[in-house]
Amino acid sequence: MVKNDIEKKEMLQEHFSYEVMMLWDCYRLIITCNLIGNLLHTNIWSLLLEGLLLHARNLDEFLFYKFKKNGKLKVYDDACAEQFVKPDVSWSLIRPNIIPLSVEDFRNRVSKQLAHLTYKRMMGNIPEKSYNYVEITSFYLNVSQLFLNNIEEKYFDENLNNLLNFLNTPKPILKFKGNNTNI
Numbered sequence: 001m002v003k004n005d006i007e008k009k010e011m012l013q014e015h016f017s018y019e020v021m022m023l024w025d026c027y028r029l030i031i032t033c034n035l036i037g038n039l040l041h042t043n044i045w046s047l048l049l050e051g052l053l054l055h056a057r058n059l060d061e062f063l064f065y066k067f068k069k070n071g072k073l074k075v076y077d078d079a080c081a082e083q084f085v086k087p088d089v090s091w092s093l094i095r096p097n098i099i100p101l102s103v104e105d106f107r108n109r110v111s112k113q114l115a116h117l118t119y120k121r122m123m124g125n126i127p128e129k130s131y132n133y134v135e136i137t138s139f140y141l142n143v144s145q146l147f148l149n150n151i152e153e154k155y156f157d158e159n160l161n162n163l164l165n166f167l168n169t170p171k172p173i174l175k176f177k178g179n180n181t182n183i
Contacts, residue, residue, distance in 0.1 A: 003083075005154055011079050012151070013159045019058045020144050020163060024171075026052035027137040050114060052133055057110050059140045063095065063147060084151045094150065095143060102132035103139050141167060 003011070030048050065080030085091045099107075109131075145167035148160065156164075 003079075008079075008083060009155045009157065012084065012155050013157060015079070016062065016144075017159055017163050019055050019062070020141070020167070023052060023055040023059065023137060023140055026055060027133065030133060049131065049133060052137065053106065053110055053114055053131060056106065056136050056140050057114075059144060060107060063140070063143050081147050084155055085147075086150055086152050089150045091147070091150070095146065096139075100135050100139055102135040106131055106136050141171070 026048055030045075030052065033045065033048065062079060063081050065078065065082065067080075081095070082091045145164070148164045148167065
C-alpha cells in the first residue's frame with residue numbers, strides 16, 4: 001500500500017513520535033522507581049518495564065524492518081524507516097550494524113517471552129530473565145535520532161523538530177543497581 005506524503009507525515013508526527021516519547025517516559029519512571037526504592041509493588045515494576053520493552057520493540061520493527069526476499073513489505077500497511085529517508089540515503093547502510101548484546105538478547109526474547117503466552121517464558125527471578133533497560137533505551141533513542149537526521153525535509157513540522165531537539169539534547173542515562181530488571 002503506497003502512502004502519500006501527507007499520510008506518511010501524519011504517521012511520523014503521531015505514531016513514531018509517540019513510540020520514542022513513551023520509551024523515554026517508561027525509562028524515566030523506572031529510574032524514578034529506582035530512586036524511591038522498594039516502595040512500589042512488583043506489578044508496577046513489571047508494568048513499567050513491559051511498557052518500555054513494547055515501545056522498544058515497535059521502534060525496532062520500524063527502524064530495522066526486515067523485508068521479504070523480494071524486497072517488498074511483509075505486510076502491505078507496515079511503515080518502515082526506509083520509506084522516509086532522503087533519496088540519497090540508504091538507511092540499511094547508515095543505521096547501526098553492530099547491535100549491543102543486550103539489544104540482540106531483547107530482540108530474540110521479547111516476542112516469545114513478553115508478547116504472547118509460550119512455554120519459552122522463563123520462570124522465577126533468575127539473571128537470565130533480566131533486560132538491560134538502560135542500554136536498550138539508549139540504543140533506540142540514538143537510532144531514532146540518526147533516523148530523524150536523515151529523513152526528507154517534507155516530513156518535518158514543529159512536532160518532529162521538537163522531537164529531534166529532544167533527541168539532540170544530552171540526557172542523563174543514569175545507572176543504578178538493578179539496571180537488569182526481571183519481569
